[in-house]
Amino acid sequence: MPKPFPKEFRRDVIAVARKGDQSIAQVARSFGVSKSCLAR
Known part of the structure; x- marks a missing residue:
């Protein structure tokens, strides 16, 4: 488990x-996380 x-x-x-x-995808990309992490 991470x-x-x-x-x-x-x-x-x-x-x-x-x-x-920024879009959620852009934020996720810039911080190196997945979009699903941000959705939680």
Whole structure:
């Protein structure tokens, strides 16, 4: 089972995704995570 991402990383990714300047796919790509990770 993969290790969970650190809280700081998750907070940063969520902040960028909520801004709405980029699509979810773009945010996922720039942070190196899958789109399904962001959907959760």
